[in-house]
Amino acid sequence: MKDGVQAWGVGRNFSSREEDVVALVDVSLSLTWGQFVVVQGPSGCGKSTLLNLLGLLDRPSVGRLNIAGVPVHELSEGGRARLRRAEIGYLFQDAGLIERMRAIDNVEAPLAYRGVPRGQRRATAEAALRELGLSHRLRALTDTLSGGERQRVGLARILAQRPRLIICDEPTASLDEANSRLVAARLMQLAEEGALVVCASHDPIVIELAQRRIELSHGRLKTIADGPP
Ligand SMILES: Nc1ncnc2c1ncn2[C@@H]1O[C@H](COP(=O)(O)OP(=O)(O)O)[C@@H](O)[C@H]1O
Numbered sequence: 001m002k003d004g005v006q007a008w009g010v011g012r013n014f015s016s017r018e019e020d021v022v023a024l025v026d027v028s029l030s031l032t033w034g035q036f037v038v039v040q041g042p043s044g045c046g047k048s049t050l051l052n053l054l055g056l057l058d059r060p061s062v063g064r065l066n067i068a069g070v071p072v073h074e075l076s077e078g079g080r081a082r083l084r085r086a087e088i089g090y091l092f093q094d095a096g097l098i099e100r101m102r103a104i105d106n107v108e109a110p111l112a113y114r115g116v117p118r119g120q121r122r123a124t125a126e127a128a129l130r131e132l133g134l135s136h137r138l139r140a141l142t143d144t145l146s147g148g149e150r151q152r153v154g155l156a157r158i159l160a161q162r163p164r165l166i167i168c169d170e171p172t173a174s175l176d177e178a179n180s181r182l183v184a185a186r187l188m189q190l191a192e193e194g195a196l197v198v199c200a201s202h203d204p205i206v207i208e209l210a211q212r213r214i215e216l217s218h219g220r221l222k223t224i225a226d227g228p229p
C-alpha cells in the first residue's frame with residue numbers, strides 16, 4: 001500500500017485587497033497509515049488551514065503534497081474530488097450533517113459514492129449507527145438530535161465509509177465528556193485498524209491518545225513528537 005501523507009515545503013497565503021495573511025509556512029511532514037496524529041497550537045496558528053490542505057478541501061499556495069502516493073498538487077478538480085470521495089472522511093466541530101434528513105440517510109447517502117452496492121448501504125449505515133448507541137434514533141431528523149448525537153452520526157458516517165485518511169477539526173469541542181471520550185476512543189480504534197487520523201484539538205481527552213503530535217506556531221511547524229506530551 002502506498003504510504004500515507006507527505007508534504008514538502010507547503011505554504012498557504014490568503015490575499016485580498018485589504019490584507020495578506022500568511023496562514024501556513026514551509027510545512028514538511030510525513031505521516032503513515034495507522035497513526036493517530038494530533039495537531040496542536042493556539043487559535044489562529046494554522047491548524048484548520050493545514051487540515052483543509054491535507055483533506056483536499058483547499059490547495060497550497062506553494063509546495064508539494066502526496067496522498068496515498070498521488071501528487072495531489074498536480075490533480076485536476078475532478079481528480080481531487082474522486083480522491084476525496086474514495087479515501088477521505090471528515091469530522092468537524094459541527095458534524096456537518098444534512099439538515100431535515102434522517103440520521104440513517106445521512107450515513108447511507110455518501111456510501112453510493114464509495115461504491116458500496118445498493119443492497120448493502122442500508123445495513124452498513126444501520127450497523128454503524130447502532131455501534132455508536134443510536135439504534136433508537138435511526139429515523140430521527142438531524143435537527144432533532146442533541147449535539148452529542150449529531151457528532152455520533154458524523155462519526156457513524158466515517159465508520160460506514162472506512163476512509164483511509166480521516167481529517168478531524170476540533171471534533172470534541174462542543175461535546176460533553178462522555179461523548180468526547182467515545183469519539184476520541186473510536187477515532188483511535190480507526191487508526192489501530194489502519195487509517196491515518198489527523199485531528200486538530202486542544203482537548204486533553206484527545207491529546208492523551210496521540211501517537212504523534214504536530215505543534216504549530218504562527219503557521220510554522222514548531223515540533224513533531226511521538227506520543228502524548
Ligand atoms: N479564508 C481565509 N481568508 C483569510 N484568512 C484566513 C482564511 N482562513 C484562515 N485565515 C487566517 O489564517 C490564519 C490561520 O487560521 P486557521 O488555520 O483557521 O487557524 P486555527 O485553526 O489554528 O485556529 C489565521 O490568521 C486566520 O485568520
Ligand SMILES: [Mg+2]
Nearest residue numbers: 047048049169
Ligand atoms: Mg481551526
